Amino acid sequence: MLFDPIFWLIVGVSAILSMAASWYVKSAFRRGTQVGLSSGLTGAEVARRILRDQDIIDVEVREHQGFLSDHYNPMAKTLNLSPDVYNGRTASAAGVAAHEVGHALQHAQGDLSMWARTILVYPANFGSMLGPYVIMGGIALGSATQISAGHHGFAYWLALTGVLMFGIATACSLFIVVNEFNASARARVLLVKLGVTRPGEEDDTVRRVLNAAGLTYLAAAVGAILQLLYWAWQAGLLGGGRRDD
Numbered sequence: 001m002l003f004d005p006i007f008w009l010i011v012g013v014s015a016i017l018s019m020a021a022s023w024y025v026k027s028a029f030r031r032g033t034q035v036g037l038s039s040g041l042t043g044a045e046v047a048r049r050i051l052r053d054q055d056i057i058d059v060e061v062r063e064h065q066g067f068l069s070d071h072y073n074p075m076a077k078t079l080n081l082s083p084d085v086y087n088g089r090t091a092s093a094a095g096v097a098a099h100e101v102g103h104a105l106q107h108a109q110g111d112l113s114m115w116a117r118t119i120l121v122y123p124a125n126f127g128s129m130l131g132p133y134v135i136m137g138g139i140a141l142g143s144a145t146q147i148s149a150g151h152h153g154f155a156y157w158l159a160l161t162g163v164l165m166f167g168i169a170t171a172c173s174l175f176i177v178v179n180e181f182n183a184s185a186r187a188r189v190l191l192v193k194l195g196v197t198r199p200g201e202e203d204d205t206v207r208r209v210l211n212a213a214g215l216t217y218l219a220a221a222v223g224a225i226l227q228l229l230y231w232a233w234q235a236g237l238l239g240g241g242r243r244d245d
Contacts, residue, residue: 010227010230013226014223017219017223025215026068028092029068029096032095032206033090035202038197038202046098046101047081047097047101050098051079054190056108062081063082063083064082065083067082068084070099074114077104081100096210099183111179120168120175124171130162131166138160141155143155143159143236146236147237170221170225170228176221177221180213188207
């Protein structure tokens, strides 16, 4: 499989999508830093204002080093904002800060996508690392041949187990996409509601920045789906596969 051109095509497409999405989000963020906020608030002040408005008093807003390293830590209940966001008084800073507060709101309100993302992250990491090797073991033992013969033996069950393991990682990536776009939607509504951004250029810039950020997770999910389909096909679970006839 490691010498299969289809496998490397999928890897290449996934890498290109990931790099393109990463470039786009950085470009959108930098363009957004050219649009100042009429409210004059920094990203940190935006985050604290939204938290107060939503009666969330147990989340701490911190400055965190690194470019676009912003994240919400549900275990420590900390909102970690990069310097450009923490100190920035731009549409980009407001959008990213509000987005991370969106995750804090999801956590506080028991959002399904947040819980699914949190619960699946460790099994997903395990499945993405070991799943392909388990599948290759099933393929080597003749899973596709067993399936074509209508016999579900050890090789079939081994390959199926590997596909299910990798499927957990794929499901997690899909939940992350839903989770990220939901947090962004919450962010935009709250920014306008609280008067942090105005309809027009400021809100449009926030929308572009947040949509660009969401595309990075969408690209990762597309790559995961393509790989899952490839492994299922190789194992014979979707027809085809490698047979020892």
